[in-house]
Amino acid sequence: MNGDDSVSRPTDDIMCATYRALCRHGYADLTMQDIADEWEKSKPALHYHYDTKRGLLLAFLDHLFTNYTDRVAAPEDGPARERLDALIDAALDPPRADTHRELRTALFEVKAQAPHDEAFRERLSRFDDYLTDEVRSVVGDGVESGAFRADTDIETTATLLVTLLNGAHSRRVALGADDGVREAIRAFVDDHLGRRVDESR
Amino acid sequence: MNGDDSVSRPTDDIMCATYRALCRHGYADLTMQDIADEWEKSKPALHYHYDTKRGLLLAFLDHLFTNYTDRVAAPEDGPARERLDALIDAALDPPRADTHRELRTALFEVKAQAPHDEAFRERLSRFDDYLTDEVRSVVGDGVESGAFRADTDIETTATLLVTLLNGAHSRRVALGADDGVREAIRAFVDDHLGRRVDESR
DNA sequence: TTTTGCTGACTGACCGGTCAGTTACGGTGT
DNA sequence: ACACCGTAACTGACCGGTCAGTCAGCAAAA
Numbered sequence: 001m002n003g004d005d006s007v008s009r010p011t012d013d014i015m016c017a018t019y020r021a022l023c024r025h026g027y028a029d030l031t032m033q034d035i036a037d038e039w040e041k042s043k044p045a046l047h048y049h050y051d052t053k054r055g056l057l058l059a060f061l062d063h064l065f066t067n068y069t070d071r072v073a074a075p076e077d078g079p080a081r082e083r084l085d086a087l088i089d090a091a092l093d094p095p096r097a098d099t100h101r102e103l104r105t106a107l108f109e110v111k112a113q114a115p116h117d118e119a120f121r122e123r124l125s126r127f128d129d130y131l132t133d134e135v136r137s138v139v140g141d142g143v144e145s146g147a148f149r150a151d152t153d154i155e156t157t158a159t160l161l162v163t164l165l166n167g168a169h170s171r172r173v174a175l176g177a178d179d180g181v182r183e184a185i186r187a188f189v190d191d192h193l194g195r196r197v198d199e200s201r
Numbered sequence: 202m203n204g205d206d207s208v209s210r211p212t213d214d215i216m217c218a219t220y221r222a223l224c225r226h227g228y229a230d231l232t233m234q235d236i237a238d239e240w241e242k243s244k245p246a247l248h249y250h251y252d253t254k255r256g257l258l259l260a261f262l263d264h265l266f267t268n269y270t271d272r273v274a275a276p277e278d279g280p281a282r283e284r285l286d287a288l289i290d291a292a293l294d295p296p297r298a299d300t301h302r303e304l305r306t307a308l309f310e311v312k313a314q315a316p317h318d319e320a321f322r323e324r325l326s327r328f329d330d331y332l333t334d335e336v337r338s339v340v341g342d343g344v345e346s347g348a349f350r351a352d353t354d355i356e357t358t359a360t361l362l363v364t365l366l367n368g369a370h371s372r373r374v375a376l377g378a379d380d381g382v383r384e385a386i387r388a389f390v391d392d393h394l395g396r397r398v399d400e401s402r
Numbered sequence: 403t404t405t406t407g408c409t410g411a412c413t414g415a416c417c418g419g420t421c422a423g424t425t426a427c428g429g430t431g432t
Numbered sequence: 433a434c435a436c437c438g439t440a441a442c443t444g445a446c447c448g449g450t451c452a453g454t455c456a457g458c459a460a461a462a
Contacts, residue, residue, distance in 0.1 A: 027313075032453085043451095049407090109313040112313035112375070163385065164364055168367075169368075170312065171364060173312075174322070177326070232416085242443090245421085245444085252419090
């Protein structure tokens with residue numbers, strides 16, 4: 001129907017403004033006014049497009065998910081080990097880390113709010129499920145192609161990796177420290193899945 | 202000096218009330234009034250003892266830390282493997298899990314607030330450092346006593362375990378799910394440290 | 403003319419913190 | 433015995449500020 005090509009739809013602009021506002025103020029201190037300012041429109045204009053703050057934020061999470069899956073999607077081919085490393089790096093610090101660092105903090109704040117709101121929980125589960133699927137897929141391929149140990153329990157390994165990534169995220173954001181977690185995870189992958197490439201155990 | 206024995210000091214009562222209020226309302230929705238209600242005193246009475254909400258909350262974290270370390274402290278002796286399991290269980294769901302589940306959620310919310318406040322970050326680091334020390338100590342003992350593989354990198358293993366516990370905490374609270382993370386961690390310990398007790402690799 | 407998109411001004415609720423008092427109590431002087 | 437004072441602990445009323453959401457109206461597009 002409405003083939004607005006060059007014209008950016010207002011809702012897209014709002015998502016973009018929300019992103020910037022979120023990075024600048026964090027989730028807890030995020031007000032509708034902040035978003036409106038970033039959008040360079042008035043606060044009631046925001047309420048014209050989204051009835052409630054909660055609705056806007058949920059829409060933002062949806063928006064983020066489509067972008068996220070676009071970005072993190074692992075290449076379908078290539079050595080499994082390299083694909084897994086790329087996946088871990090992507091999850092650990094997303095592309096343009098300097099720009100996205102603040103977003104990660106904000107998303108962590110969203111996580112903390114999730115326990116009290118089913119809809120938020122559902123959105124976050126989507127992220128988690130997606131990441132788990134990707135990891136499971138890569139690990140599965142690696143086992144099949146012989147790159148990883150044949151006796152690997154794919155499900156357990158995927159759970160471990162995703163939990164590790166979650167923990168790394170949590171510690172980095174909450175403590176501000178990064179005490180070799182990345183190296184530890186890499187060591188885990190080496191030790192658990194491969195490296196000792198003498199196929200037979 | 203002041204030998205108030207049977208008389209519970211008001212500040213202790215306040216910490217207790219804060220605990221209950223935190224469990225009932227969560228961190229984000231916690232007001233001074235909530236704490237005052239739980240304490241069955243007035244809000245200004247609260248400000249009489251603690252100038253600011255932030256100060257009260259920081260005091261509460263300190264209070265919690267002393268209790269936490271009292272509770273989680275692993276027994277000094279016994280098989281390393283059992284001590285490690287106990288430590289993991291304690292970190293995964295603290296004693297009286299039914300009573301403390303809400304507190305864990307609240308503490309997670311505190312974590313999310315930490316990036317914006319150095320003092321909170323410092324308190325949380327104390328918890329993390331304590332847990333890391335305990336894990337490192339148990340793993341070290343296990344390696345020394347031969348219960349764990351001799352080629353274990355103690356530091357890396359401790360980092361991995363603590364990160365896993367963080368991740369498990371995060372996922373459980375934020376997603377409400379518990380998809381066999383505990384089993385995965387146990388499998389990790391089996392696979393990584395022992396179980397295959399054929400000493401030589 | 404109607405609809406779309408927007409604005410300035412506003413409301414109602416909430417919340418952290420303040421303040422002027424009040425109560426209970428333990429000395430101290432008489 | 434009684435009056436007096438000081439202080440710790442506490443209360444009801446209130447203030448300043450914030451923020452989500454509302455509303456009447458305006459301008460441009462359809």
